Amino acid sequence: MAVLGSREQMCIHEEVSKLRGKAQNNGCHYLCKKRMCRHNNIVTDYMKNNTELGSEPFDIEDLVNIGRTKGPCPYYISRELSKSVDILFAPYNYLIDPGNRRSLTGISWDNAVLIFDEAHNLESICADAASFDLLTSNLTSCITEAQECIQLCSFKRSIENSAEKQFDPENYAILKALLMALEKKIGELVIDSKELGYTKPGSYIYEFLSELNITSETSKKLIETIDSASLLLEEGNSGETKAGVKAKSTVSRLETIRDMLDIIFKGGGQNHAKYYSFHVNESSRQTSGDSLQVFGKASRTLSWWCFNPGLAMEEFLKLGVRSIILTSGTLSPLDSLAMELNLEFPVRLENPHVISQDQIWVGVVPVGPSGHPLNSSYRTRETVKYKQELGTVIVNFARIVPDGLLVFFPSYSMMDKCIDYWKNRWMIAQYGRECASISSQL
Secondary structure, X not given: OEEOOOHHHHOOOOOHHXXXXXXXXXXXXXXXXXOOOHHHHOHHHHHHHOOOOOOOOOOHHHHHHHHHHHOOOHHHHHHHHHOOOOOEEOOHHHHHOHHHHHHOOOOOOOOOEEEEEOHHHHHHHHHHHOOEEEEHHHHHHHHHHHHHHHHHHHHHHHHHOOOOHHHOHHHHHHHHHHHHHHHHHHHHOOOOOOOOOEXXXXXXXXXHHHOOOOOHHHHHHHHHHHHHHHHHHHHHXXXXXXXXXXXXXXXXXXXXXXXXXXXXXXXXXXHHHHHEEEEEEEEOOOOOOOOOOOOOOOEEEEEEEXXXXXXXXXHHHHHOOOEEEEEOOOOOOHHHHHHHHOOOOOOOOOOOOOOOHHHOOOOOOOEOOOOOEOOOOOOOOOOHHHHHHHHHHHHHHHHHOOOOOOXXXXXXXXXXXXXXXXXXXXXXXXXXXXXXXXXXXX
């Protein structure tokens, strides 16, 4: 067996392990390409000398421990093992996301059996993997990166006299101009209602982009340019270009544009657009902590949302897998699940619940002991009266329910606020009792 994980979980390189996201991936690719990672350089020899690896169960922590004690890269050990094992464990997104799936080289999908355990979230994961949200603030970061690429190329050409296409500043100037035009076009859309935003059928994305000369054909060139830009920026971050020309960002935002183009022009066709919705919304404040907010300026988000999770599952049928097995305690109703995923599932098994009917009671408690409504809406849940009433209800239930309670809150922050209030109230009450006791003694 083998288990796959991310570089964030497995990387042991002293510098690359400190990075995150695409910056970490690009840093790893760059060092491996230059054979500058000592951990990756010894993976092949380690695998040859330890052929028994994978014959006994192990987890990610075991691989990392091998890397730290013996030296080989845990990430690439798992990748090498994945090419020949019988059972491969991996997160959902390694299979569902097309980019991640392409990276799993050497795996034979033909006649494979895919088992999705805890599959109750599979529909939303499939739909999310086929959708995107492009914030104008992230687009601004992409424009900045394209400008950095122009400067890096000009510098490299001046000192290396290189004529490589990868170092042609004209390519990145065109990319920058396109991104600026896209930013302007998103900003020019007339949004009559901030609540409703600007919505069109999914196919409108092609009309919208064609006015910028972004088509199925030109997108291929754009993707090549972005791939080159990611490597160029990583060289800039590693100080490879010297002489003070250094890329500023630690994560390549341009990769989000690449992912977006992959989704839109999937398979070179437009048939999948009928399952999508084109939407642009405007907000006065930035909701993403991943980018800088421009104060006083409204932020817009271009979204292309997928409403057919079956699109992701269809890819597995094209790969020729033998079986797709979904397991979970909460998949019912199975008919609607099969329809959503666009798969027939000829073999189905539903087991009875282990809890008998006489052990279950479901009800709503609308008011507390004092008659105050238990309304946890945004307007009332911050009030002292609500927190006090909720605490009293829980205490009363705890008196009659044996062996403990499991209480769910609307959010972690709400839970923390309630617990803080109850603790402080108890301390105040305790202090009051102590004062009363001292007073009576006096």
